[in-house]
Amino acid sequence: MVQENRKKYILKALNEREFISVNEFVGQFSVSPMTIRRDLSELEDKGFLIRKYGGAVKSEAVGNMFSFNSRVEKNREQKEKICRTASGFVEDGDIIFVDCGSTLFRLSRYIIKKNRLKVITNSLPVVSELINYSNIKVTFIGGDIVSDRKAAYGSTAEKLIGEYHADKAFIGIDGISVNNGLSSYDEKEARITLRMAGNADKVFLLCDSSKIEKDSFYRFAPVSLIDVLITEQEVDSKIISNYKEKNITIITK
Amino acid sequence: MVQENRKKYILKALNEREFISVNEFVGQFSVSPMTIRRDLSELEDKGFLIRKYGGAVKSEAVGNMFSFNSRVEKNREQKEKICRTASGFVEDGDIIFVDCGSTLFRLSRYIIKKNRLKVITNSLPVVSELINYSNIKVTFIGGDIVSDRKAAYGSTAEKLIGEYHADKAFIGIDGISVNNGLSSYDEKEARITLRMAGNADKVFLLCDSSKIEKDSFYRFAPVSLIDVLITEQEVDSKIISNYKEKNITIITK
DNA sequence: GTTGAATCGATCATAAACGAACACAATCCG
DNA sequence: CGGATTGTGTTCGTTTATGATCGATTCAAC
Numbered sequence: 001m002v003q004e005n006r007k008k009y010i011l012k013a014l015n016e017r018e019f020i021s022v023n024e025f026v027g028q029f030s031v032s033p034m035t036i037r038r039d040l041s042e043l044e045d046k047g048f049l050i051r052k053y054g055g056a057v058k059s060e061a062v063g064n065m066f067s068f069n070s071r072v073e074k075n076r077e078q079k080e081k082i083c084r085t086a087s088g089f090v091e092d093g094d095i096i097f098v099d100c101g102s103t104l105f106r107l108s109r110y111i112i113k114k115n116r117l118k119v120i121t122n123s124l125p126v127v128s129e130l131i132n133y134s135n136i137k138v139t140f141i142g143g144d145i146v147s148d149r150k151a152a153y154g155s156t157a158e159k160l161i162g163e164y165h166a167d168k169a170f171i172g173i174d175g176i177s178v179n180n181g182l183s184s185y186d187e188k189e190a191r192i193t194l195r196m197a198g199n200a201d202k203v204f205l206l207c208d209s210s211k212i213e214k215d216s217f218y219r220f221a222p223v224s225l226i227d228v229l230i231t232e233q234e235v236d237s238k239i240i241s242n243y244k245e246k247n248i249t250i251i252t253k
Numbered sequence: 254m255v256q257e258n259r260k261k262y263i264l265k266a267l268n269e270r271e272f273i274s275v276n277e278f279v280g281q282f283s284v285s286p287m288t289i290r291r292d293l294s295e296l297e298d299k300g301f302l303i304r305k306y307g308g309a310v311k312s313e314a315v316g317n318m319f320s321f322n323s324r325v326e327k328n329r330e331q332k333e334k335i336c337r338t339a340s341g342f343v344e345d346g347d348i349i350f351v352d353c354g355s356t357l358f359r360l361s362r363y364i365i366k367k368n369r370l371k372v373i374t375n376s377l378p379v380v381s382e383l384i385n386y387s388n389i390k391v392t393f394i395g396g397d398i399v400s401d402r403k404a405a406y407g408s409t410a411e412k413l414i415g416e417y418h419a420d421k422a423f424i425g426i427d428g429i430s431v432n433n434g435l436s437s438y439d440e441k442e443a444r445i446t447l448r449m450a451g452n453a454d455k456v457f458l459l460c461d462s463s464k465i466e467k468d469s470f471y472r473f474a475p476v477s478l479i480d481v482l483i484t485e486q487e488v489d490s491k492i493i494s495n496y497k498e499k500n501i502t503i504i505t506k
Numbered sequence: 507g508t509t510g511a512a513t514c515g516a517t518c519a520t521a522a523a524c525g526a527a528c529a530c531a532a533t534c535c536g
Numbered sequence: 537c538g539g540a541t542t543g544t545g546t547t548c549g550t551t552t553a554t555g556a557t558c559g560a561t562t563c564a565a566c
Binding site: 294 | 512513514515
């Protein structure tokens, strides 16, 4: 059986049962455990399931009021990839800011294995993803809740961020260009992002390649605000060197 | 049976009974007691149950953020009744504090029809109930998130409450008596409650009758802190007059 | 209280599962 | 044809789940 059919079969099996094991498919398809593990890993990246020791369970996507509507989300795979890359920069014991937004939200699932992590965020989806993991301390930036963003904003929120300092900040934007810096579609959001970046030692910008060298309408900071730009695919080498000049590293995997 | 199934089964069993024992699962799953103990320990960390000698009991924690909380909550009907009564005191245009806890959480659904309401709370379940109603502005008190209470606590949270003033505070406690005042099982929770009450013009205490004239271990305020006590059934007229002397009205419907 | 049985949790040992790296074959494409 | 890509299997060191041991703790009966 070919790879595609195998994956379809796996998903079908998962619809009928709560848990599927690696070994059952090893028998059924006559392939090695490694192959099944790879299949499951890819399906996990796409958000179809969650791997567990020995197999996998259904993706819990439903039921969490604070989670984004993932089925219809665009660029989902790219976001997953960016976040997976970004999670490599999170170390045990870190204190990190996590900005709000649909990209940053996906970072949560890649950091739940870290130890003694402290996460400071204004995003409700991030909180609800992390709340059940005792190895992670979550601090929520309070303020006025904006329902369509599912996050806290406003002067209180901004002021509160100033009371914390983090090792790393993971932020999102709507556009970035060497000449015009970081830009956002929403001013209140930009102010939160700016504060988080300002109170962290190292700043990681997570954005998909479509936003690079594009500007959104509210420009709020020079590119020097960030240290690392993480995106999902190779970028023009000319662009890379432009950012390099500003001491910004672009990372794609 | 694999680990994942085991845990799900354990939680299912806990939904049907008050107490589950380690030994019953040792028999059912053919694993060692140590394994079950480890399972229970992990489930406790995530806030799904509370371990006791020989097994575990249900967690008090509320939460509509989680997939399998359809368990039958204790005293649920009484809490509903108390909250329905309390909602009668909420008026259009009010600014109100809502404390955290399983009783106060139920207040949300009775106030969603009000107009121009502003709700200030440290409870995540309350936020998630109200977030989709545009007629209600929600302000979340940030701070350290405590997973089993699903709310924010700590010095930041306490300080933040001081920055707000509300028309009314709706609070909960674990015990109240004329002589010893309000008491709580948890000190950090008491401090939040105290701040909310202190920053509101009128204070409504929501508690079921089993807590009246009972003391919990941390006494944190005299009964004069509150203005109105809302409970679910008729209280002894002697008690009513004792509270009346302190200018507290007891309301039962 | 005292005592004894049951339970608990820290620790160690073991087997299974895991993933990174490398190797190999099949396929694609200039 | 030859290089690149893709899918798979193998190896091997690491991680995870589990069970066993054993002293400490808890509970209940006295």
